[in-house]
Amino acid sequence: MTLWRRIIDLYVDGFRSMTVGRSLWAIIIIKLIIMFGVLKLFFFPDILGTNYDSDEERAGAVRTALSDSDR
Amino acid sequence: MxxxxxxxxxxxxxxxxxxxxxxxxxxxxxxxxxxxxxxxxxxxxxxxxxxxxxxxxxxxxxxxxxxxxxxxxxxxxxxxxxxxxxxxxxxxxxxxxxxxxxxxxxxxxxxxxxxxxxxxxxxxxxxxxxxxxxxxxxxxxxxxxxxxxxxxxxxxxxxxxxxxxxxxxxxxxxxxxxxxxxxxxxxxxxxxxxxxxxxxxxxxxxxxxxxxxxxxxxxxxxxxxxxxxxxxxxxxxxxxxxxxxxxxxxVQPMKLAAMEGLYDGSRGQAISAFGIINPDKTPDNDEEPFLLDISVPKMLSLLATHNPDAFVPGINDLMKGVADVTASGDTVTTLSYAERIEAGRRSHEALRAFDAAYAAGDEGAMAEARKAIEADYGSFGFGYLDKPSDAVPPVAVTYYSFHIMVIIGGWLLLFFVAAxxxxxxxxxxxxxxxxxxxxxxxxxxxxxxxxxxxxxxxxxxxxxxxxxxxxxxxxxxxxxxxxxxxxxxxxxxxxxxxxxxxxxxxxxxxxxxxxxxxxxxxxxxxxxxx
Structure with missing residues (x-):
């Protein structure tokens, strides 16, 4: 049996024989869907990445914001 | 705001x-x-x-x-x-x-x-x-x-x-x-x-x-x-x-002062083993810091510097810029927080000058502004503060969290020895x-x-x-x-x-x-x- 076949078997057999692991994977998948499919998508944009096209513009925006002592 | x-x-x-x-x-x-x-x-x-x-x-x-x-x-x-x-x-x-x-x-x-x-x-x-x-x-x-x-x-x-x-x-x-x-x-x-x-x-x-x-x-x-x-x-x-x-x-003496509810430091500073913080006390008034304080002499100096007679600055000392007292009793001063606020604002001013020079492509002005920023960069953040007491952390939360951690930590040592x-x-x-x-x-x-x-x-x-x-x-x-x-x-x-x-x-x-x-x-x- 090749090394790759053995590695694949390790995962396939491992996932098949899970007991508590099934509930855990369900929770992990739900969590990741909520995080990336809902939170990241709708609530957590990358402010500088989205609003500016280049690093120079991003640096300029931060420079303007941070040179304001009254901030 | x-x-x-x-x-x-x-x-x-x-x-x-x-x-x-x-x-x-x-x-x-x-x-x-x-x-x-x-x-x-x-x-x-x-x-x-x-x-x-x-x-x-x-x-x-x-x-x-x-x-x-x-x-x-x-x-x-x-x-x-x-x-x-x-x-x-x-x-x-x-x-x-x-x-x-x-x-x-x-x-x-x-x-x-x-x-x-x-x-x-x-x-x-x-x-x-x-x-x-x-x-x-x-x-x-x-x-x-x-x-x-x-x-x-x-x-x-x-x-x-x-x-x-x-x-x-x-x-x-x-x-x-x-x-x-x-x-x-x-x-x-x-x-x-x-x-x-x-x-x-x-x-x-x-x-x-x-x-x-x-x-x-x-x-x-x-x-x-x-x-x-x-x-x-x-x-x-x-x-x-x-x-x-x-x-x-x-590196964070203000944090240490808040952990101990210490406003006025001294040489051979006692540690507050247990206390009740006075909720009315702020850095801007003269209220007593504690309603109840049980302290151990010289212990804070020992823990903070490994020297039981060393000076440990309090919140007021740090704001005023008093950082140490020599063996002969002379005070050694550093920049007060009011001075650091001024330094921070100078560095912001220099940053604005740099921004203008950068937009105009003026290399000489940029170099000059960069130097000015570097000169006061250690106080850059102070430039955003309105007054020195803005640099004081929430004392009660810091004090109680620290003491809860230490008291439970002491129990855990006994716990493992007993187990x-x-x-x-x-x-x-x-x-x-x-x-x-x-x-x-x-x-x-x-x-x-x-x-x-x-x-x-x-x-x-x-x-x-x-x-x-x-x-x-x-x-x-x-x-x-x-x-x-x-x-x-x-x-x-x-x-x-x-x-x-x-x-x-x-x-x-x-x-x-x-x-x-x-x-x-x-x-x-x-x-x-x-």
């Missing part, structure tokens, strides 16, 4: 909620992985099926904790990009590099070897399986290193140079960032506190088995391993805590005394309180700074509306509460079911036979 304060406050609450939730899982992962690895090593040497049973049982609880904690830290990274975009840009690669390395280690090392740990019992040799278990523990510890390096840099920014063109702090020395004394001591303190926490968890759950007269041999063996790991953990936590107090006294003594010398007391068993179980929530309190000291105590002296939280924040942050805060609170309930439910069910019978296990040695 009121809306900005609201955004800052809600963003801080949101970050605190996610970080504290994340830290419920992390220390248990750090410590339990080591306990499981030690148990498997003993099984590997002795081939006693009880050790195999113990290894598999605690490994299952480790897996539940790991699975439910995994990715909770990712939300912190979302928040950096959304709520704290000025901060994220300003810190540049200094923060990004350790987090990227952590991600690579977390993904490749932990997840690879965790798969072998759980799926490999019948598939790989006993030696390879054992190595995978140790490498999982090592991977988790290395991951923690990089996160704590990033955190330490925020408390003690070193190894960088500010570049006004990129508007970032650019790393000049990776070694200075990764191996600063603050990073080293913070790492040791946090990881060893994880060993301590996991030790209490295992001893406490074992006490429950003893109380129920179930799996007594496995429980006693578990108490012995967890007792030693926990004792090593708490001793090294105390040692690294002592080293950290030297760091704090040197080991009973497990080795008074086995029957351990098996039969309900008081001992209940104490073991009650200590489980206490150790989490202690662990969280430690982070509250570290993070609330350094306020108003997000980067010490360079950036206060209010400058770090993005241009957001308060309502969007409030919505996500409550969304998180609901999701995290549901996930925590799920974890507790799965964990408690697994504990209640207990370890599988020894004979039902297939040891990794059968794979060797194949």
């Amino acid at each position: 009121p809306d900005l304060i609201s955004v800052v406050d809600w963003s801080r609450w949101q970050f605190a909620l996610t970080a504290m939730y994340h830290w419920l899982f992390v220390p248990l992962t750090l410590g339990l992985s080591v306990i499981v690895a030690i148990m498997e090593t003993i099984y590997y040497k002795r081939r006693n099926p009880v050790w195999l049973s113990a290894t598999k049982f605690w490994m299952l609880l480790f897996g539940i904790n790991f699975a439910l904690g995994v990715a909770t830290g990712l939300i912190l990274e979302f928040e950096f990009g959304t709520n704290w975009s000025n901060y994220s840009w300003f810190v540049g690669d200094i923060f990004g590099a350790p987090l990227a390395i952590e991600g690579i280690f977390a993904f490749f090392m932990e997840s690879t070897f965790i798969a072998v740990m759980f799926f490999g019992w019948k598939k790989v040799s006993a030696g390879f399986h054992l190595a995978s278990t140790w490498l999982t523990a090592l991977g988790a510890t290395i991951s923690a290193w990089w996160i704590l390096v990033a955190n330490a840099w925020m408390q003690y920014p070193v190894g960088m140079e500010f570049d006004p063109v990129q508007m970032r702090n650019v790393m000049q020395s990776f070694a200075d960032v990764a191996l600063s004394p603050v990073a080293v001591h913070k790492f040791t303190h946090a990881v060893m506190s994880g060993w301590t926490l996991a030790g209490v968890f295992v001893v406490g759950v074992s006490c429950w088995f003893l109380l129920r007269r179930r799996h007594q041999e496995l429980a006693l063996k578990s108490v012995k391993v967890a007792g030693w790991v926990g004792l090593a953990g708490i001793l090294l936590t105390l040692y690294s805590g002592d080293q950290s107090s030297l760091d704090v006294a040197r 080991l003594f009973l497990a080795y010398r008074k086995r029957r007391v351990m098996e039969r005394s309900r008081i001992v068993q209940w104490l073991g179980m009650i200590t489980i929530p206490l150790v989490w309180v202690c662990s969280q309190a430690g982070w509250v000291v570290a993070e609330v105590g350094r306020q108003p700074w997000v980067i010490q002296n360079l950036m206060p939280t209010r400058a770090a924040i993005s241009d957001l509306s308060a309502s969007s942050v409030i919505i996500t805060f409550w969304l998180f609170a609901a999701i995290f509460t549901a996930l925590l309930a799920a974890e507790l439910s799965i964990m408690l069910r697994a504990i209640s079911r207990g370890p599988e019978h020894e004979s039902s296990h297939v040891s990794p040695s059968t794979a060797e036979a194949k």
Whole structure:
């Protein structure tokens, strides 16, 4: 049996024989869907990445914001 | 301005909620992985099926904790990009590099070897399986290193140079960032506190088995391993805590003053062992700092400097700029906070001049402005403050968190000494005394309180700074509306509460079911036979 076949078997057999692991994977998948499919998508944009096209513009925006002592 | 304060406050609450939730899982992962690895090593040497049973049982609880904690830290990274975009840009690669390395280690090392740990019992040799278990523990510890390096840099920014063109702090020395004394001591303190926490968890759950007269041999063996790991953990936590107090006294003296509710320092400064903070006391009035204070003479000087007669500055001293008193009684002054505010504003003025010169392409003016920024850069963050007392952290929260941590930490030292003594010398007391068993179980929530309190000291105590002296939280924040942050805060609170309930439910069910019978296990040695 090749090394790759053995590695694949390790995962396939491992996932098949899970007991508590099934509930855990369900929770992990739900969590990741909520995080990336809902939170990241709708609530957590990358402010500088989205609003500016280049690093120079991003640096300029931060420079303007941070040179304001009254901030 | 009121809306900005609201955004800052809600963003801080949101970050605190996610970080504290994340830290419920992390220390248990750090410590339990080591306990499981030690148990498997003993099984590997002795081939006693009880050790195999113990290894598999605690490994299952480790897996539940790991699975439910995994990715909770990712939300912190979302928040950096959304709520704290000025901060994220300003810190540049200094923060990004350790987090990227952590991600690579977390993904490749932990997840690879965790798969072998759980799926490999019948598939790989006993030696390879054992190595995978140790490498999982090592991977988790290395991951923690990089996160704590990033955190330490925020408390003690070193190894960088500010570049006004990129508007970032650019790393000049990776070694200075990764191996600063603050990073080293913070790492040791946090990881060893994880060993301590996991030790209490295992001893406490074992006490429950003893109380129920179930799996007594496995429980006693578990108490012995967890007792030693926990004792090593708490001793090294105390040692690294002592080293950290030297760091704090040197690089964050205001935090130390807040930890002790100390307004006016002195030579041979006493430590407040226990006290009740006067809620009416502020840095701007003359009220007494304490309603009740029980102190130990000279102890703060000893802990902060290892010299019982040394001067320890208080909040007022630091604001005024008094940093030390010589042996002859003369005061040695540094810049007052009012002067540092002026210096910070000069550096902001220079940054505005740089911005104008950069837009005009005037190289000479840019060089001149850059020099002016560098001259006052150490006080850059003070430029955002309105008055010196704005640089004082919330004293009561910092004081009480610190004292809760220390008092519970003292109890944990006694706890592990007693657990080991009973497990080795008074086995029957351990098996039969309900008081001992209940104490073991009650200590489980206490150790989490202690662990969280430690982070509250570290993070609330350094306020108003997000980067010490360079950036206060209010400058770090993005241009957001308060309502969007409030919505996500409550969304998180609901999701995290549901996930925590799920974890507790799965964990408690697994504990209640207990370890599988020894004979039902297939040891990794059968794979060797194949």
